[in-house]
Amino acid sequence: MNESFDVLIVGVGGQGTILASNVLGEACLIEDRHVMSAETHGMAQRGGSVESHVRIDGIYGPLISPGTADLIIAFDMLEALRYRHFLKEDGKMIVNSAVVIPTSAFQKDLPVPSHEEILERLGTPAPCVIDAAGIAVEAGSILAQNIVMLGAASHFLPLASDSLTSAVRSLVPPKTVEINVRAFDMGRDAARGCGT
Amino acid sequence: MVTRYMLGNEAIAHACLEANIDFASGYPGTPSSEVIDVLRTQKERPFYLEWSVNEKVAYENALAAAWCGQRSLVTMKHVGLNVAADPLMTSAYTGVTGGFVVMSADDPFAHSSQNEQDSRCYARFARIPCLDPSTIQEAHDMIRDGFALSEEFGLPVLFRPTTRICHSKSDVVLGNPGTEHRRGVFTKNPAQYVVIPAHTRVLHKKLNEKQPVIARRLVDLGYNRGWVKGKTAVIASGIAISYVEETIPGDVSLAKIGAYPIDEEWLGDFVRQHDTVVVIEEGAPVIEEIVRQVAGTVTVLGKKNGYAPLEGELSPRVCEAIMEKAGLLTFSPYPSTAMAEGVPPRPPILCAGCMHRAAFYAMKKVYRDAVYPSDIGCYTLGIQLGTVDTTICMGASITVASGISHSGEERDIICSIGDSTFLHTGIPGLLNAVYNGADITVMILDNRITAMTGHQPNPTTGCTACGSPAPQVSLEAICRSCGVPFVETIDPFDLTGTLEVLKEAKQRKGVRVVIAKQPCVITARRAGVRRKRYAVDTEACTGCRACVRYGCPAIEFSEEKASITDLCSGCSVCAQICPVGAIRMEGRT
Numbered sequence: 001m002n003e004s005f006d007v008l009i010v011g012v013g014g015q016g017t018i019l020a021s022n023v024l025g026e027a028c029l030i031e032d033r034h035v036m037s038a039e040t041h042g043m044a045q046r047g048g049s050v051e052s053h054v055r056i057d058g059i060y061g062p063l064i065s066p067g068t069a070d071l072i073i074a075f076d077m078l079e080a081l082r083y084r085h086f087l088k089e090d091g092k093m094i095v096n097s098a099v100v101i102p103t104s105a106f107q108k109d110l111p112v113p114s115h116e117e118i119l120e121r122l123g124t125p126a127p128c129v130i131d132a133a134g135i136a137v138e139a140g141s142i143l144a145q146n147i148v149m150l151g152a153a154s155h156f157l158p159l160a161s162d163s164l165t166s167a168v169r170s171l172v173p174p175k176t177v178e179i180n181v182r183a184f185d186m187g188r189d190a191a192r193g194c195g196t
Numbered sequence: 197m198v199t200r201y202m203l204g205n206e207a208i209a210h211a212c213l214e215a216n217i218d219f220a221s222g223y224p225g226t227p228s229s230e231v232i233d234v235l236r237t238q239k240e241r242p243f244y245l246e247w248s249v250n251e252k253v254a255y256e257n258a259l260a261a262a263w264c265g266q267r268s269l270v271t272m273k274h275v276g277l278n279v280a281a282d283p284l285m286t287s288a289y290t291g292v293t294g295g296f297v298v299m300s301a302d303d304p305f306a307h308s309s310q311n312e313q314d315s316r317c318y319a320r321f322a323r324i325p326c327l328d329p330s331t332i333q334e335a336h337d338m339i340r341d342g343f344a345l346s347e348e349f350g351l352p353v354l355f356r357p358t359t360r361i362c363h364s365k366s367d368v369v370l371g372n373p374g375t376e377h378r379r380g381v382f383t384k385n386p387a388q389y390v391v392i393p394a395h396t397r398v399l400h401k402k403l404n405e406k407q408p409v410i411a412r413r414l415v416d417l418g419y420n421r422g423w424v425k426g427k428t429a430v431i432a433s434g435i436a437i438s439y440v441e442e443t444i445p446g447d448v449s450l451a452k453i454g455a456y457p458i459d460e461e462w463l464g465d466f467v468r469q470h471d472t473v474v475v476i477e478e479g480a481p482v483i484e485e486i487v488r489q490v491a492g493t494v495t496v497l498g499k500k501n502g503y504a505p506l507e508g509e510l511s512p513r514v515c516e517a518i519m520e521k522a523g524l525l526t527f528s529p530y531p532s533t534a535m536a537e538g539v540p541p542r543p544p545i546l547c548a549g550c551m552h553r554a555a556f557y558a559m560k561k562v563y564r565d566a567v568y569p570s571d572i573g574c575y576t577l578g579i580q581l582g583t584v585d586t587t588i589c590m591g592a593s594i595t596v597a598s599g600i601s602h603s604g605e606e607r608d609i610i611c612s613i614g615d616s617t618f619l620h621t622g623i624p625g626l627l628n629a630v631y632n633g634a635d636i637t638v639m640i641l642d643n644r645i646t647a648m649t650g651h652q653p654n655p656t657t658g659c660t661a662c663g664s665p666a667p668q669v670s671l672e673a674i675c676r677s678c679g680v681p682f683v684e685t686i687d688p689f690d691l692t693g694t695l696e697v698l699k700e701a702k703q704r705k706g707v708r709v710v711i712a713k714q715p716c717v718i719t720a721r722r723a724g725v726r727r728k729r730y731a732v733d734t735e736a737c738t739g740c741r742a743c744v745r746y747g748c749p750a751i752e753f754s755e756e757k758a759s760i761t762d763l764c765s766g767c768s769v770c771a772q773i774c775p776v777g778a779i780r781m782e783g784r785t
Contacts, residue, residue, distance in 0.1 A: 013544065025201040025365055035201060037365040041226060041308075046574065047749050048544035061438035062364040065513045067531035078539060085533040102542040103749045104580070110540045121536060 004036075004058040005158045006068060010051045010083045011075030012100050013040070016146035019171060020073065021052035023150055026167035027159045028056055038062035047103075049079055056158060073153045075132070075146065076100050077118045084122055093127035094153045094191065096145065128152060128194035135186045140179035147172070147180045151187025155194065199369050204332045204361045205230035207368045208299070211339040213241045216374035218266035218294070220245045221254040223620065224649035225273030226308035227362035228301035232271055233650060236661040240373040247652050247661040250590070250620040251276035255283045255298070259352070262296035263389065264380030267343045271299040274315050275589065279621065281318065284352070288322040289399035290388055291350040294378065295343030298324075302358045304478045304509035310572065310589060312507060314479030319354040319456055323403055325410050326354040326456040327419070330437040332366045334454065338419075340371070345417075349410055351403075358478060360435045360509070411459035419455035422466040428524055429466070432476040432515075433483055439515040440476055448524050453483050464490035471495065474503065474522045478510050497522045546577050548750035549727075549765030551714035552612075552641050554688035556583040557746060557769065559610055559639060562698035566608040569596040571622070573614035574648040575641050581747055583612065591621025598625070598634035608702065610637040615671065616646040616654045623674060630679040630707045637701050637708045640671055643716040651719055675709045682708040689714055691772040717765050727766025729782045732758045736778035743770045743779065 007024060011017045021037050028035035036058035040050040053064045066086050072093045074080030080095045087093060097115070105112050113121070119129070130152045132145040139148065147168055154161050165184055172180040202210075209231045212220065222232040224247065236245050244261070248254035251272040258270035272280060277300040284298070300315040319326030327342055329335035335357050346353040387395050414420055422429075429449035432440045437452050444450060451466050467473050467490055475484040475498035484498040497503040504510075504518045512530075519525045546553045552575040559568070560583055570576060570584040571593035578584045586596050597611035613622050618640050629636060646652040653659050655669040675683045682704050686694045694712070701708040715725070732743075739756035748770060750763035760770070760779070771779040 012542065021365070022201070025367075029199065029201045029367055034367055035365075038360060039203075039363055039365070041230075041363045046544040046547060046577070047542075049542040058366075060442040061435055061512060062360060062366070063439070063511050065511065065530050067533040078542070081536045082539045082542075085535050089531070101752065102540050103545055103747060103751075104543065105540040106744050106751070106753045107747055111538070112540055113538060 004055040005070050006064040007054040007056065007071045007073065007157070008051060008064055008069045008083060008086050009054065009073045009075070010049070010079040012079065013046055013048050013050045015075045016143075017050050017052045017075060020146045020150055021054050022171055023147075023164060023167045024054045024056065024157070024159070026171060027163040030163040030166055031159060033057055034059055036060070036062040049082060051083065071153065071156050073149050075149060077115065078102075078112070080127065081113065081118050081121055090125070092125065092156045093122060094149060094156070095122070095127045095129050096132040096149060097129050098133055128191050130187065130190055132187070135190055136183055139183035139186050141176065144176070144180050144183035147183040148187035148190075151184035152191035152194075154184070154188050155191055161188065197369055197371060199367050201365060201367050203230060203365050204335055204357060204363065206234050207332050207336040207370070208339050208357065209234035209238070210370050211336040212269055213238065213373035214371040215295070215340045215343045216267055216376045217241070217269055217343070218243050218378050218380075219258055219261035219268040220271070221248045221258045222271035223248055223251045223254050223276055224646050224652045225276050225301070226649055227303060227359045228271045228273045228299060229649040229652065230362070231299060232661065233652065243377070245661055247654065249655065251280040252282060255280035259283060259287050259292070259296060261380055262292040262294040262352075263290075264294065264382045266294040266378050266380045268294055268296050269299065272301075273309065274300050274302045274313050275310060276300065277315055277318055279590065284318065285322050286391055286396075287352050288324045288403055289391060289396055292346060292352060293350070295346040296352045297339060297342045297346060297355050298352050299355045299357070301362050302356055302479060304358055307359050310587065312479065314482065315354060315356040316456060316482045317480055319356070320482065323407060324351050324354055325349060325414065326356055328356050328434050328454055328456070329361055330434055330452065330454065332361060332364060333368055335361050336368055336370070338454070349406060351406065358435055358509075407457060411457045414455040414457070415459045415462045420451070420453050420458060420462065422451035423449060424466070424469050425449045427471045429470040429473045430476055430519065430524070431473060431483060431487060434478055436476050436478055436510045436515060439510055439512040440519070442512045443516045443519065443525065443529060445524060453477075456482070458483065458486050460486065460490050463487065467491050467494050472497065472522070474498065474519060474524065476504055476510065476515055476518055481506075543580070544577060545580065545747070545749055546574060547717050548748050548763040549717040549767040550574070551643055551688045551712060551717070552578060553581065553747060554691070554714075554767065554769045555639060555641055555694070555712040556581045556612070557773070558688065558691060558694040558698055559583055559612070562695060562702055563608050563610045563637070566610050567600055567605060569593045569600065569609070569611040571611075571613040571617045573617055573641070575612055575614055578612065590617055591625055594622055594625035594629055594636070594638055597636040597638070598629035598632065601634045601636050602632070608637070609635070610639060612639045612641055615640060615642040615644065615656045618671065619655055619669070623678065626675065626680065626707070626709075627678040634707055635705055637710065640709060640711045642671055642711050642713040645716050645719050647716045647718065651716065671711050680707050680709050682706070683711070684709075685711040685713050687714055688712040689767050689769060691769060717767070721765065729760065729762070729764040729766050730768060730771050730779050731760055731782045733778045733780060734759070736776055738776055738778070740775060742773055742775055746770055746773055
């Protein structure tokens, strides 16, 4: 059944998960491969928890089942924990080290797990943690965090790095191509040694 | 032909271009909105297009174009079809000459909706053909062919994709946009277009006579197909087909239902070649009921005997579980998993700097112990602020408010409704409230756009769907012409002014309207509006949490102090709330 390579991209509405999944889809087209994906649209996007399912070489429906994702790319540590159960036993996780604390947690004074606690609960294999904000700023724009994360994830994707870069070039606003390509390369460098 | 990676709704829109579409209308509604949004911004094929003020209006406009021989599309979400149900039912009698496709997008699991109703039931009710795609490519191909099918049968064709078609993406093979254009000509024919009793009785008979022909033709066209492989079978429809295919054993037969009405002879033939048939479909047990009618002694398993869920959406895992329970699979190929506990929930939230939050804050300050009927839009998220007590359907804030007021409820009643929703179905409720002497306050949350569904223009915006200038309707003038004596417009970012007007409204009797007017923060940003951000003076901050209770996502709190993140859009309301003046514009001390 699991003939596709299944990638779950999770984050907070507004962080650019849809653009990230579009890059994967476009890279599949470049390599002439089938791809299926599913996204969160509409009101749920307004600062809520969002997920994009991407099934590379997918021929069935777009949804990834819990416990079967080959790779999870999390733009937020809390969201990594929320979707941890989607990962298959020997799957890989790439996690942005940042946490956006939900407003409701401040309002209701809810306990929020610490970085250390989240990392411990994410368990093994150890996730590859990336300072996407720091790297994006260094690349030229804080907005490029999603592309930094894709660069980091590129080691674990069954897609050529060149295809991903071409997809980035064709999808980001023209004025930001250089920044985003740099962000991709820097993200890729940062994840070297994450146990490919 | 070209292959592109695209959203289901984009593929549907492109297929309309390939099918030589002449006319499109719709009212935004998740998950349908992107179809018109793609069509209104494309440059490949010129044709008439509009965002209408509601689904009934959209439907009747598109129907008329189809009566004039044009290929016509109307789009809406499933609950929009309730609003358009009146013309829908009788347009099946009148029929059409130009191809007319009615897209009603269903939302199983109510990802972004008030219910999980199944549009296929409307097709059965109205007795019109219905197409139910299982993949994005199929959705594309069905729409492309649906216009011709509508012309062949002389009937509107209902197209029913679900959220997982509309908002999924895949590689799609596209054709070229068509180059044929038809100029509409209305041919007078009272026996068809004037449904007086003498005519409508004849039309009803004709509609019924078409049914078996349509059912047979849908089989011949390959929309409904079966593959016999053993003594057990699955019959599935829509996206559930692809979920089933993920785990169905090789010796189990499969029938795919892609169109309705289902030919009972064909279905009976397929069913009776098996001992057991499992029906897997999202929504109502539409197929299952027909299968049960033709099953004879064959065992039917589905929603009606607890094998498949009646609510929610299906998934590969749920479909596998249904087949396992039915004995088609002996073990689950999916590992058992558990969600992490103690992760704070992250529901959607009004944006930082959203005018609705400011308006609700003032509303609650003045109308403390009141009843708050509300409506459908981003502002339904005001439930988190305690200012949304009811939401049922579009336009039902004012009507519910007036009903409560006549019920004898003694508390104040103040309802909220957005600009687009007010124009959609709010006006008759306001007129009725004035006419019948309701004692209510109506807050119109006027952000000049239909925001929740992706910022579609409406008559308050100043332009049409295609960007041509249009007169901006005056909500004040509408309210006054309905007979409302107290109509005041306020800027919700001016807290003091807003509170004053609300206090005055509260003292009055009868219907009072307060229009809170401020552009949506997202469209304002896109239009280049930049306000200076605000920051907390941590020395002055006493940690009282008044700003935290305001609920803006730009405000954080740690170590007994508030802070403001770069999400701040500079609305200044938190600064006006802070009791010690610790929140100031950045750069000021």
